[in-house]
Amino acid sequence: MEDLQRTLALTGLTISTTPEKGRCLISTRNFLPGEVIITQEPYVCVPNNSSEPKCDGCFKSGNLKKCSACQVPWYCGSTCQKSEWKLHRLECQAIAGLSKERRKSLTPSLRLMVRLYLKRKLQNDRVLQTTAMDNYNLVEALVDHMSDIEEKQLVLYAQMANLVNLILAWPESNIKEIAQNFSKLACNAHTICDGELRPLGTGLYPVISIINHSCSPNAILVFERQRAVIRAVEVIPQGTEVFISYIETAESTTTRQKALKEQYFFTCSCPSCRKGIYMEVQESAILEGYRCKADKCTGFLLRDPDDEGFVCQTCGLVRSKEEILNISTDVKQMEDKASKFLSSGNYLEASVMYRNVEQLQLKLCHPFSINLMRTKESLLKILMELEDWKGALTYCRYVLPAYQRVYPEIHPLVGLQYYTCGKLECASVLLKTTPGKLSTKQIWFICITSPASSGLTYRLTNVCYVVSDISCVERYYSHLVI
Numbered sequence: 338m339e340d341l342q343r344t345l346a347l348t349g350l351t352i353s354t355t356p357e358k359g360r361c362l363i364s365t366r367n368f369l370p371g372e373v374i375i376t377q378e379p380y381v382c383v384p385n386n387s388s389e390p391k392c393d394g395c396f397k398s399g400n401l402k403k404c405s406a407c408q409v410p411w412y413c414g415s416t417c418q419k420s421e422w423k424l425h426r427l428e429c430q431a432i433a434g435l436s437k438e439r440r441k442s443l444t445p446s447l448r449l450m451v452r453l454y455l456k457r458k459l460q461n462d463r464v465l466q467t468t469a470m471d472n473y474n475l476v477e478a479l480v481d482h483m484s485d486i487e488e489k490q491l492v493l494y495a496q497m498a499n500l501v502n503l504i505l506a507w508p509e510s511n512i513k514e515i516a517q518n519f520s521k522l523a524c525n526a527h528t529i530c531d532g533e534l535r536p537l538g539t540g541l542y543p544v545i546s547i548i549n550h551s552c553s554p555n556a557i558l559v560f561e562r563q564r565a566v567i568r569a570v571e572v573i574p575q576g577t578e579v580f581i582s583y584i585e586t587a588e589s590t591t592t593r594q595k596a597l598k599e600q601y602f603f604t605c606s607c608p609s610c611r612k613g614i615y616m617e618v619q620e621s622a623i624l625e626g627y628r629c630k631a632d633k634c635t636g637f638l639l640r641d642p643d644d645e646g647f648v649c650q651t652c653g654l655v656r657s658k659e660e661i662l663n664i665s666t667d668v669k670q671m672e673d674k675a676s677k678f679l680s681s682g683n684y685l686e687a688s689v690m691y692r693n694v695e696q697l698q699l700k701l702c703h704p705f706s707i708n709l710m711r712t713k714e715s716l717l718k719i720l721m722e723l724e725d726w727k728g729a730l731t732y733c734r735y736v737l738p739a740y741q742r743v744y745p746e747i748h749p750l751v752g753l754q755y756y757t758c759g760k761l762e763c764a765s766v767l768l769k770t771t772p773g774k775l776s777t778k779q780i781w782f783i784c785i786t787s788p789a790s791s792g793l794t795y796r797l798t799n800v801c802y803v804v805s806d807i808s809c810v811e812r813y814y815s816h817l818v819i
């Protein structure tokens with residue numbers, strides 16, 4: 338702990354403790370927006386299970402080879418295979434002893450846990466070195482919430498611990514400790530995402546895990562490959578606690594609080610959660626409720642006292658419960674069909690269905706409804722798959738104001754949306770001026786490298802907090818007057 342405090346002091350941080358939150362990370366100097374506060378390599382990490390395999394070393398897809406001995410991890414080449422070898426050598430021996438069936442059921446969580454124990458062993462045996470930010474003592478210090486977990490979940494952790502025990506086949510394994518570590522992973526591990534915030538895997542970063550949650554955080558977590566990077570999103574004065582958000586912040590207070598309670602076992606009391614009951618009701622009515630019947634009215638609806646229907650809080654018009662129920666049922670049925678088309682890759686049918694959902698939601702939901710926002714997000718993705726750049730740009734522009742409302746001014750998703758808008762504008766401009774059809778790959782390449790689009794004048798400062806390859810943003814800056 339002293340070593341860690343000394344290392345953190347060099348970057349302007351210290352660890353403190355409070356009775357309500359446990360350990361916290363505090364700044365000992367001012368941090369400016371965009372500044373890196375702390376970075377950490379994972380203690381252990383593992384790529385997620387997806388249809389497209391990923392390299393165990395760099396998490397990249399495409400042109401990979403499987404480990405010939407155990408047939409579990411994939412590698413993109415000898416560099417990644419070598420960098421992973423010390424840990425995988427032990428993992429390979431353990432996995433190779435399993436039946437084919439057991440190997441197939443080796444989930445990322447089980448692999449992560451096996452790797453946690455193998456890394457501890459390698460560090461104990463001094464095969465891998467330890468540092469102040471990379472040692473098992475930091476894992477031991479993580480919160481586990483064992484006393485808060487329901488019986489059913491405990492049984493599941495015990496079953497998973499038995500499997501880990503079977504894989505490791507160590508006489509000294511402690512099932513209870515392994516189960517406790519599964520509980521630690523549940524409230525401390527992080528999803529590793531790429532520059533466009535797509536999930537790639539899971540990692541344990543025991544120092545980053547000291548940072549507590551706020552629904553209006555002053556910092557964000559992004560990834561540069563597997564390295565976790567915490568950046569300030571506002572001025573963080575000396576002596577202030579650093580906060581990130583553990584959850585999707587684009588939800589009502591009630592929904593956010595429920596998610597935090599279920600996974601992290603605390604009741605958030607950040608400024609966004611302390612709005613007062615009236616503001617909370619209004620927020621839920623806008624984000625999750627219904628629109629006024631009158632076309633031009635933007636009022637939100639609340640249940641009338643007799644529970645007969647919903648009353649517009651601006652013009653007083655009442656919508657009956659039956660009408661709302663009927664439209665909601667139609668929306669639900671159409672959404673189910675649309676998501677089936679989407680998951681089967683039938684983008685054309687999915688686009689038709691989602692547009693129908695959107696039309697119904699426009700009649701039902703408040704213009705700032707989260708559900709409507711999600712439908713528009715789906716349409717944006719589908720139209721990009723269909724290479725309908727103009728249509729995608731329209732939806733990208735629809736989504737931006739909704740994001741600006743539900744996310745803080747500087748937020749990875751807002752930045753990413755600006756970035757996508759810029760790329761799509763560029764694609765639209767290029768398609769107008771370039772004869773013939775360009776391949777998707779060519780378009781994305783040109784969009785990323787060309788400074789010639791008006792779309793790039795979007796507030797790219799936002800992107801700085803999102804895109805790991807900052808050099809591409811700097812390239813834009815050098816050609817632009819924003």
Ligand SMILES: C[S@@+](CC[C@H](N)C(=O)[O-])C[C@H]1O[C@@H](n2cnc3c(N)ncnc32)[C@H](O)[C@@H]1O
Binds near residue numbers: 361479482550
């Ligand atoms: C990833 S850990 C954060 C570090 C933790 N405070 C510690 O002592 O190790 C997550 C846990 O910290 C606590 N926590 C995080 N943010 C909190 C907050 N805003 N209010 C209360 N407790 C919080 C909860 O117990 C949560 O399960």
